[in-house]
Amino acid sequence: MSTGVRRAAAARRGNLGDALFAGACQAAGGFVLLLLGGIIVELFIGGLPAFRAFGLPFLWSTEWDPVSEVFGAGVSIYGTVVTAVLAILLAVPLAFGIAFTLTELAPPWLRRPVGTAVELLAAVPSIIYGMWGFFLIAPLMAQYVQPTLIDSLGEVPGIGALFQGPPFGTGILTAALILAIMILPFIAATMRDVFEQVPPVFKESAYGLGCTTWEVMRGVVLPYTRISVAGGVMLGLGRALGETMAVTFVIGNANRISTTLFGPGNTIASVVALEFGESETGSLKLSALLALGFILFVLSFIVLATSRFLLRSRLKG
Amino acid sequence: MQRRQLLATASLLAAGTAFGNRAFAQGGQITGAGATFPNPVYQKWAEAARGATGITVNYQSVGSGAGINQIRNRTVDFGASDAPLTPQQLAEANLLQFPAVMGSLVAIVNIPGIEDGQLKLTGELLADIYLGKITKWNDPKLAELNRGLTLPNLAIAPAYRADGSGTTFVWVSYLSAVSPEWKEKVGIGTSVRFPTGTGARGNEGVAGTVKNIRGAIGYVENAYAVSNKLVATQLRNKAGQFVKPTHESFIAAAQSADWNAPGMAASLIDQQGATSWPIVSPTFILLPKNPAEAERSRNVMKFFDWAFNNGSQLATQLEYIPLPKPVQDQIRATWKTEVKANGQPVWNG
Numbered sequence: 001m002s003t004g005v006r007r008a009a010a011a012r013r014g015n016l017g018d019a020l021f022a023g024a025c026q027a028a029g030g031f032v033l034l035l036l037g038g039i040i041v042e043l044f045i046g047g048l049p050a051f052r053a054f055g056l057p058f059l060w061s062t063e064w065d066p067v068s069e070v071f072g073a074g075v076s077i078y079g080t081v082v083t084a085v086l087a088i089l090l091a092v093p094l095a096f097g098i099a100f101t102l103t104e105l106a107p108p109w110l111r112r113p114v115g116t117a118v119e120l121l122a123a124v125p126s127i128i129y130g131m132w133g134f135f136l137i138a139p140l141m142a143q144y145v146q147p148t149l150i151d152s153l154g155e156v157p158g159i160g161a162l163f164q165g166p167p168f169g170t171g172i173l174t175a176a177l178i179l180a181i182m183i184l185p186f187i188a189a190t191m192r193d194v195f196e197q198v199p200p201v202f203k204e205s206a207y208g209l210g211c212t213t214w215e216v217m218r219g220v221v222l223p224y225t226r227i228s229v230a231g232g233v234m235l236g237l238g239r240a241l242g243e244t245m246a247v248t249f250v251i252g253n254a255n256r257i258s259t260t261l262f263g264p265g266n267t268i269a270s271v272v273a274l275e276f277g278e279s280e281t282g283s284l285k286l287s288a289l290l291a292l293g294f295i296l297f298v299l300s301f302i303v304l305a306t307s308r309f310l311l312r313s314r315l316k317g
Numbered sequence: 318m319q320r321r322q323l324l325a326t327a328s329l330l331a332a333g334t335a336f337g338n339r340a341f342a343q344g345g346q347i348t349g350a351g352a353t354f355p356n357p358v359y360q361k362w363a364e365a366a367r368g369a370t371g372i373t374v375n376y377q378s379v380g381s382g383a384g385i386n387q388i389r390n391r392t393v394d395f396g397a398s399d400a401p402l403t404p405q406q407l408a409e410a411n412l413l414q415f416p417a418v419m420g421s422l423v424a425i426v427n428i429p430g431i432e433d434g435q436l437k438l439t440g441e442l443l444a445d446i447y448l449g450k451i452t453k454w455n456d457p458k459l460a461e462l463n464r465g466l467t468l469p470n471l472a473i474a475p476a477y478r479a480d481g482s483g484t485t486f487v488w489v490s491y492l493s494a495v496s497p498e499w500k501e502k503v504g505i506g507t508s509v510r511f512p513t514g515t516g517a518r519g520n521e522g523v524a525g526t527v528k529n530i531r532g533a534i535g536y537v538e539n540a541y542a543v544s545n546k547l548v549a550t551q552l553r554n555k556a557g558q559f560v561k562p563t564h565e566s567f568i569a570a571a572q573s574a575d576w577n578a579p580g581m582a583a584s585l586i587d588q589q590g591a592t593s594w595p596i597v598s599p600t601f602i603l604l605p606k607n608p609a610e611a612e613r614s615r616n617v618m619k620f621f622d623w624a625f626n627n628g629s630q631l632a633t634q635l636e637y638i639p640l641p642k643p644v645q646d647q648i649r650a651t652w653k654t655e656v657k658a659n660g661q662p663v664w665n666g
Contacts, residue, residue, distance in 0.1 A: 064510060065509070066481070066507070066508050066510070067505065067509050134522070135525065138529060139529045142529055142530060166472050166474055166532075168515050168526075168530055169529050169530060248479075252515040252516060252517075253479030253515070253518070254479075254514065254515060254516050255510060264514075264516065266479075266516075270479075274479050274480040274481065275480070275481050276383075277381075277382055277480065277481060278380050278381060278383075278480070278481025278482065278507040278508060279382050279481070280382050280386055281386045281389065281390075
């Protein structure tokens, strides 16, 4: 009798606990959506005066003159996209090499330490990358890399224009280089994970037909995983778009679009970080900065949503 | 149950940090926010004043713009700004403005073979360099000024502050004062559209860029140039004399300024006087004229009163320039007449 009562009470308590727990979890889930929506709406409302004042041309206007209060997002959007895409171009081959080594070439005892080291790159705070880039990489670029590129590639017709101008050390190329190292772990880790998911029987069949390791990679692994690999690259692109501190240190921070990769530029995130402290409440400048934030949010949202979409089968599996 | 208690404690703690500043007002605590330019001297003063007056000053150098926002919303007891507010802005926000200390800017260069204090420049040439009109160090105009020096055939790489800053405000105020073309094409602001060059973050960023790049020129606060042993230039002042950035040349500039401008917004840019350094600027404090809590407002004034009386040496050590005595007295007088709570003057010292 008494045990029965106790059991019933326990069950009741359990039900209440379950309901509370379920409610708390759902609230947490809903809170994220609410927060995300709130941020978008808040950024849009904050940016509205700038959108109203400059209209659609705000998106491509290259003017950014705080003195006469004329603002345009053109240069920042250009800088954001160019550095991110360049970073992808530099990081993807390297990430592929790492993933290929870790899944196919390296002896098993080496895979774990190297894999961990690559993942640890993601744990380095971005300010460290920024300082490292500014105090170490930028002088190296100015002294060795850029003069060499100017002397060799600078004269080549066509692409020569990309490698001209004074070797400042900082600039679009240096920013892309730092970004490439920062997004490398994300792309490499995704690639390694999806490469490992290729059913061994496929690879063994190919080896059985006499394929080399490279032929198996090109003919079996890559076709099987290409969508997920693209998803991983998009993930890296999303990170590169929003990176702030490291880029701010090395991009040269000038509101100009230059033809050369050594020229200074800026990105949406770096402009917002640099100008926010000196923008007064209610000023058009603050509104323009919030509008920039909104544009960056939409850009990153599209890229990350694409990445999720491409990776969906792998994430489920 | 335990978890709920934890939650309650956490929210109490959060509330505590949000309202704590107000609650401890009676302990003689005041908060300020704003300009980064005078931050080192405000921190030093705060440290020394705590022992001498019992007032704890919590100053956050968040940038002049943010400081102005915070004092407008009255979330701090005083704001600090490098660029003076206009009389109209002051009236709108019901604020009193007064200078606290002065600082100076120097031009720094990285040219092989050129040492500190050797290179002679004029404001017009600086403007031309930053406008991108003079691009080589062996330009005839530069060579003519510096007959004794051999200037190399090296591209000039101007560096500027990429973050909005009072330093930039002072620098472009000077360039606008000496070059009509700069005034028309670029203008004055805490961040402007620089026609050429590369931007870096903070004094350390500009100094680092100048160190890295051969042929670079930049501008930093004198305090920063001195403590980092950077290569500064001479400048020609309004009287036509070439002067080096020394304490004497800064004091000379401060003495010839007109402190009776509205909002005490004296301009010390390009002053008269044979020995005046041309780029000196005061930095300002913003104080509500109708403080919600008279005690806190009084403590702000007590703190600056202490700093005026006893902080000159600390300021000088940090390469700042203390205000002349008559200006300090003038400030105390405005405290008495301008800041009132319930119709009564808050300051009665």
